[in-house]
Amino acid sequence: MAKKGRDPKHDYNDAMFLLKVEGWARDGYDDCQIAEMLDLTANYFSELKGKLTVLSVALKKGRQPLEVLVENSLFKRATGLKVKTTVRKWVVMPNEDGEDQNVEVVQETETELPPDTGAAMAWLKHKKPEMWNIATKMQMEQDINMNGSISIDSWLDANNEGEDSDDTEIEEDFDGE
Numbered sequence: 001m002a003k004k005g006r007d008p009k010h011d012y013n014d015a016m017f018l019l020k021v022e023g024w025a026r027d028g029y030d031d032c033q034i035a036e037m038l039d040l041t042a043n044y045f046s047e048l049k050g051k052l053t054v055l056s057v058a059l060k061k062g063r064q065p066l067e068v069l070v071e072n073s074l075f076k077r078a079t080g081l082k083v084k085t086t087v088r089k090w091v092v093m094p095n096e097d098g099e100d101q102n103v104e105v106v107q108e109t110e111t112e113l114p115p116d117t118g119a120a121m122a123w124l125k126h127k128k129p130e131m132w133n134i135a136t137k138m139q140m141e142q143d144i145n146m147n148g149s150i151s152i153d154s155w156l157d158a159n160n161e162g163e164d165s166d167d168t169e170i171e172e173d174f175d176g177e
Contacts, residue, residue, distance in 0.1 A: 012048065012052050021034060022059070023062060078119035079120075084109070085110075087109070091104075
């Protein structure tokens with residue numbers, strides 16, 4: 001008689017289960033902590049990662065920095081991308097006997113989305129703010145005198161941004177006593 005193993009505690013192929021594991025990885029939990037939350041030993045969880053690619057992929061995906069994913073999506077949108085879409089339609093067609101029957105028609109299309117100028121501006125403003133921040137550039141242009149020079153106050157303001165100033169005046173209120 002063959003020995004029967006016990007049923008697994010979790011459905012490791014369930015999308016919701018994998019999403020939960022991915023979320024824990026994204027929240028910064030390590031493998032031991034995730035194994036504990038799943039009521040598994042760390043060694044068994046490590047074995048599962050080696051056997052089940054879906055579990056390993058969920059952990060890797062969760063640990064990938066979200067900023068990188070958003071940055072990549074923004075970059076793709078800014079430079080243009082190709083999008084594949086699948087449309088399923090039911091069409092009534094006659095069969096061999098001349099009777100009408102429903103036939104599913106699957107149509108796959110690939111659409112090229114042009115670069116999005118809004119996404120491109122957002123990308124440039126965050127990657128090269130000194131060059132692409134319109135408000136700063138406009139202010140600098142306004143501060144340039146007719147002879148092509150910039151006023152010293154504007155230059156100081158632009159170069160001391162974010163620094164603490166030691167020359168603030170302190171006003172004192174006296175009652176005259």
